[in-house]
Amino acid sequence: MTRESGAFGPFGGQFAPETLMPALAELEDEWEQAQSDPAFRSELDAMLRDYVGRETPLTHAERLSEQLGGAQIWLKREDLAHTGAHKINNALGQVLLARRMGKPRIIAETGAGQHGVATATACARFGIECIVYMGEEDVRRQALNVFRMNLLGAEVVPVKSGARTLKDAINESIRDWVTNVRTTHYLIGSAIGPHPYPVIVRELQSCIGREAKDQLQKKIGKLPDVAIACVGGGSNAIGLFHPLIDDPVRLIGVEAAGEGLKARHAATLSAGSPGVLHGTRTYVLQDDHGQITEAHSISAGLDYPGVGPEHAWLMLTERAEYVSVTDDEALDGLKLLSETEGIIPALETAHAIAYAAKVAPAMSPDETILIGLSGRGDKDVEIVRDALEARAP
Amino acid sequence: MADLGKRYRDAFAASAARGDGPLLFPFLAAGFPTPEETPELVRAAIRGGAAGFEIGVPFSDPLADGPVHQDAYTVALAAGATIETALDACRTARQTAPDIPITLMGYLNPFLSYGSSGSRDNLDPGEAIGDPVQPLAKRAAEAGVDGIIIVDLPVDESDTAREVFAAHGISLVYLLAPTSTDERIAAVAERASGFIYLVSLTGVTGARDQVAADFKAFVGRVRALTDTPLAVGFGISRREHVVEVGKLVPAAIIGSALTTTIASAPVDGRAQAVERYLEVVTGRRSEETST
Numbered sequence: 001m002t003r004e005s006g007a008f009g010p011f012g013g014q015f016a017p018e019t020l021m022p023a024l025a026e027l028e029d030e031w032e033q034a035q036s037d038p039a040f041r042s043e044l045d046a047m048l049r050d051y052v053g054r055e056t057p058l059t060h061a062e063r064l065s066e067q068l069g070g071a072q073i074w075l076k077r078e079d080l081a082h083t084g085a086h087k088i089n090n091a092l093g094q095v096l097l098a099r100r101m102g103k104p105r106i107i108a109e110t111g112a113g114q115h116g117v118a119t120a121t122a123c124a125r126f127g128i129e130c131i132v133y134m135g136e137e138d139v140r141r142q143a144l145n146v147f148r149m150n151l152l153g154a155e156v157v158p159v160k161s162g163a164r165t166l167k168d169a170i171n172e173s174i175r176d177w178v179t180n181v182r183t184t185h186y187l188i189g190s191a192i193g194p195h196p197y198p199v200i201v202r203e204l205q206s207c208i209g210r211e212a213k214d215q216l217q218k219k220i221g222k223l224p225d226v227a228i229a230c231v232g233g234g235s236n237a238i239g240l241f242h243p244l245i246d247d248p249v250r251l252i253g254v255e256a257a258g259e260g261l262k263a264r265h266a267a268t269l270s271a272g273s274p275g276v277l278h279g280t281r282t283y284v285l286q287d288d289h290g291q292i293t294e295a296h297s298i299s300a301g302l303d304y305p306g307v308g309p310e311h312a313w314l315m316l317t318e319r320a321e322y323v324s325v326t327d328d329e330a331l332d333g334l335k336l337l338s339e340t341e342g343i344i345p346a347l348e349t350a351h352a353i354a355y356a357a358k359v360a361p362a363m364s365p366d367e368t369i370l371i372g373l374s375g376r377g378d379k380d381v382e383i384v385r386d387a388l389e390a391r392a393p
Numbered sequence: 394m395a396d397l398g399k400r401y402r403d404a405f406a407a408s409a410a411r412g413d414g415p416l417l418f419p420f421l422a423a424g425f426p427t428p429e430e431t432p433e434l435v436r437a438a439i440r441g442g443a444a445g446f447e448i449g450v451p452f453s454d455p456l457a458d459g460p461v462h463q464d465a466y467t468v469a470l471a472a473g474a475t476i477e478t479a480l481d482a483c484r485t486a487r488q489t490a491p492d493i494p495i496t497l498m499g500y501l502n503p504f505l506s507y508g509s510s511g512s513r514d515n516l517d518p519g520e521a522i523g524d525p526v527q528p529l530a531k532r533a534a535e536a537g538v539d540g541i542i543i544v545d546l547p548v549d550e551s552d553t554a555r556e557v558f559a560a561h562g563i564s565l566v567y568l569l570a571p572t573s574t575d576e577r578i579a580a581v582a583e584r585a586s587g588f589i590y591l592v593s594l595t596g597v598t599g600a601r602d603q604v605a606a607d608f609k610a611f612v613g614r615v616r617a618l619t620d621t622p623l624a625v626g627f628g629i630s631r632r633e634h635v636v637e638v639g640k641l642v643p644a645a646i647i648g649s650a651l652t653t654t655i656a657s658a659p660v661d662g663r664a665q666a667v668e669r670y671l672e673v674v675t676g677r678r679s680e681e682t683s684t
Contacts, residue, residue, distance in 0.1 A: 015501055015545045017457040019570035019595060021577060161463050167454065174456040179596040181572060276501045276545065277454065281522075289475050290506025291453040 006195025008313035014194040016279040020174075023181045028196040030101050035203075040096065047092050051125065052082045054089075054207060058215035061371075063340040071363035073356060074224065075343070075373040076212040078236065085346065085375030086208060086236045087118035087189060093204035095122040098185035105129045105180065108187045109173040111138055111166035112300030113145025114346075114375060115189030120154035130154040133172045135164040138300060145379065163294050166304050170278050190233025191308035194279030198238075198308050205239025212370055213243055220368065226250045226359065229372035230351040231322065232266065232302035234311045236374035241320060249370075250321070253311060254355040256297030257324035264296035267324040268307040269315050282309040298327035298387060299347035299380075329354040331387055334377060346375035347383065398564045398586040400494040400539045404444060405588075405622045405643050415639035416444035417675050418624060419667075420498070420648030422465040423448055423482050424474020425655065430663060431478060432485040434655065437664035439490050441671025446486050447542070447626075447646055450479045450499030457544050459599030461649040465656070476507050476529070480536040487537030494587070496566055497533055498542040504529050522546070523553030534561040540587040542566045548580045555584060564588075571595050571611045575618065582619035588644065591615065591625045600630035600650045604637050612641045632674050647674060 006012050014024055034040040048054040057080060061073040078086035091108075098106055106128050110116030116132040123130035132149055136158040139146055146156050162168035170188075177186040191201040209227075216224060227244055229237035231253035241251045258265035265271065268283045275284035277292055285293045285305035295305040314320035325333070330347060333354030338344045345353060352371050360369055377384070408414045419438045423431055435446070451466035451474050458466070469478075476499075483495050501522075508528025533541065541563055546554060548567055555565040564587030569578055572595055581589060591612065594605040605611075605628065615623060625638045626646030635645050651670060658666035672678035 013550055014547060015550060016547060017544055017570075018547055018568045018577075019457075019572050019592060021547050021549070022572045022574050025574075161460070162453070162467075171454050171456045175459070175597045178457060181595060275505060278456070279545065284502070286502065286506060288506070290503035291470060292502070293453075 006199070008310045009316060011281050011309035011312040012195055012198060013281050014279060015276045015281065016194045017178060019178045020181060024194055024196065026101065030097060031196055031200055034097055034100060040100070044093055044096055048089065048207065052088050052092065053080065055211040055215070056080050058212055058219065060219070061341050064337060065360070067340055068357055068360040070360040070365065071225070071367040071369045072365065073360060073369045073371060074216060075371050076208055076240065078208060078372065078374050079343065079345065079349070079376035083118050083121050084378065085114045085118065086205060086239065087115045088121065089207055089239070090189065090201050090204040090235060091115070091118040091122040091187060094185070094187045094200065095126055095128060098128065098187070099126060101185060103183060103185040105131070105184045106187050107131045107133065107173050107176050107184055108189060109133050109166065109169035110189065111169065111303055112379060113138070113142045113149065114301060114379065116154070116156070117145055117148050117152070119187050119189070120149040120152035123154065124152045131176070132156050133159050133169040133176070135159045135166060135169050137164040138166070138169070142300070166300070167292065167295070174278070190235040191238045191310060192233045192278055192280060192306055198280065198310055201235050202238045202242055202310065205235050206242050208236060208239035208372060209241060209243035212240065216368070216370065222368070223247050223249055224370035225363070225367040226252060227370045227372070228252045228254060228352045228356050230254050230302060230348045230374060231269070231307060231311060232256070232304050232348065233306070234308035236372050238308055238310055240372040241314070245319065251314070251319065252355065253320055253322045254351045255322060255324040256299055256302035256330070256351060257326045258296040258298070260326055261324065265324070266295035266297040266302050266304060268305060269311060269322040270324045274312070277306040280309045282312045283307050298330060298383065299351065301346065301348040302351065323355055325351050325354045327387070328391070331384065333357060334384060343373070344377035344381070345373060346377045347380045349374045350377070397559055397562060398539070400492060401564070401587040401622060403492065404494050408444070408643060414643045415635060416644040417442060417635065417671070418445040418447050418496070418644055418646045419443050419651050419671060420447040420449055420626070420646055421482065422451060422462060422469055422652055423479035424451055424469035424472055425465040425652065426468055427472045428474050428478040431482045433664045434667050435482050435485045436489050437667040438671050439486065441668040442675035442677050443493070443671055444644070445494040445496070446483070447496045447498050447648070448479050448482045448486070450476055450497065450503055452500040452503055455500060457597055459597040459649060461652050462598050465652045476503060480532055483533070483536040483538050494539045495537055496540040496542055497538045499544070501543050501545045504543060522550065523557050526554050526557050530558050530561040530563060534563055538563055540564040540566040542568065542590060544568070548577065548584060551584070566590055568592055569615055571605070571607060575614065578615055578618050582621065585619065585621045588622040588624050589615065589619065590646070591623050591642065593625050593627045593629065593638070596627065598627055598649050600653070601628035604628065604634050608638070609641060632676055635674055
């Protein structure tokens with residue numbers, strides 16, 4: 001049993017308790033069969049078109065480009081997908097997969113609630129029982145999203161262990177899965193976890209990059225020079241990057257530097273070290289004893305002390321660059337896009353905008369930046385208002 | 394190099410000869426409630442009849458553990474527990490009872506981190522797991538450890554680590570669960586030394602009212618594929634459970650119930666509570682007189 005599958009160089013793998021290993025093998029088999037089953041593909045495509053609203057638009061950010069005075073910026077509009085973020089692409093695909101496996105119960109973790117809402121939505125659409133684990137602290141901060149999930153028929157279970165945030169919600173989801181593995185599919189929301197999850201999530205999110213590449217080709221007849229996306233677990237980033245990996249495109253993942261890399265942050269690739277968390281070998285935030293430390297970001301979706309193993313591999317091989325921007329810079333990015341384009345991005349996405357604003361001015365107007373606009377910011381307006389008021393002189 | 398698995402073999406053989414099985418291996422979370430108390434709790438467990446130990450290394454994200462051990466780890470880490478605390482506990486057990494088998498248990502990340510000072514350099518695919526556990530294997534052998542359980546290192550990913558530990562005379566002890574397929578049981582059987590840890594139920598650690606109904610069938614499936622001694626853990630908390638599983642396997646592991654015993658004992662009575670609890674579950678003292 002020396003399978004090589006699921007490895008991204010030294011990263012990835014299956015570091016899971018024995019109880020779950022057969023379920024991971026079953027999931028891998030089912031995924032492979034589904035991939036080569038035209039009926040699965042066509043049902044998923046029809047759902048993505050008629051329910052999610054794909055393909056999502058590609059918007060030329062003309063005023064933003066003009067104001068920054070350099071490269072032309074294009075936005076891949078995942079904020080316009082049903083439920084307001086890219087998360088639905090993965091949730092729908094995995095719900096279809098769970099139905100194929102005959103699993104009548106779905107569990108998911110959520111931080112801010114976007115993945116929880118997407119999962120509750122997809123489960124409602126197919127009439128499947130849905131339980132969402134959410135840190136007690138996040139339940140408190142995101143009460144409206146809890147209500148949305150309840151409206152969609154999902155049960156939200158507050159997690160009281162650890163720091164009561166996303167990491168702990170994942171731990172609790174895995175504990176539920178260990179206990180109910182025979183009847184339950186764990187619908188992981190990012191490109192993390194043991195193999196085959198990072199591959200499944202990447203493939204289900206790759207529609208982002210594939211569409212954007214085609215759309216840009218049709219509009220300007222060429223590839224982007226730079227593609228930028230925010231990275232927490234990294235699902236929207238890997239979805240944007242993966243179809244561009246063999247192309248001459250500079251790939252930049254933007255992590256959350258929180259209050260700064262020397263203070264509290266969530267910049268796992270920029271400032272972490274290799275380790276094993278939640279079933280995969282990747283970069284993690286940890287202390288000298290290998291204990292996982294708390295992440296911090298103003299954006300709950302980036303507030304995670306691990307990262308998808310494929311990003312660790314893209315960094316190691318220097319195929320992609322990983323940078324970070326602070327909470328403050330992300331707030332500026334959110335304001336900038338709101339004021340120049342009339343689009344309020346999610347705080348996660350605002351990190352990508354903020355970094356694009358740093359690189360665009362040094363580029364020529366003939367050059368192009370493609371930004372993965374992963375989600376809309378309605379969910380964040382309260383946090384943004386409080387943060388902007390707090391820093392007002 | 395020490396004889397791999399010898400203390401386990403000897404302990405199982407002696408118990409079989411006496412006919413007084415099953416052996417009882419208590420699980421102690423190192424550093425709970427404080428690192429200072431751990432050595433005395435180890436000695437108390439031996440006085441109470443512990444036939445071996447599983448010493449748990451606290452981890453921030455114990456995803457196979459129920460609430461009792463999660464809380465114990467949180468308390469232990471806050472009190473400053475580290476792998477050294479666990480190795481000290483192993484050393485204490487070894488000095489107190491030279492012949493009993495001692496198993497170190499934990500999650501992979503702290504073990505990888507041990508002795509590497511947060512290095513970003515161990516990135517060679519083949520060495521990603523094996524190399525980083527070298528310092529731990531050496532120190533664990535010095536502390537008298539006979540076996541190591543790594544909860545999140547399944548057999549599929551275990552070969553390099555197993556070789557490193559074996560070179561220091563330490564068995565990599567595998568877990569099997571009721572969900573394990575025959576193919577996976579065979580893969581473990583091929584590699585196992587010391588003993589194989591049977592997870593009695595499909596779930597996380599924690600006391601349960603009854604032994605899982607399908608446990609007997611599970612033992613049968615494993616027995617059909619290996620002669621390696623089996624020990625059962627997860628959900629075992631009472632003397633009646635020990636007696637019941639003892640008809641099927643030669644050793645039982647008790648964790649959460651012991652941790653709860655420690656947590657609910659008066660501050661100055663923890664060692665005595667451990668000793669009494671072990672006396673009860675090993676059958677040395679009847680339950681009626683235990684309170």
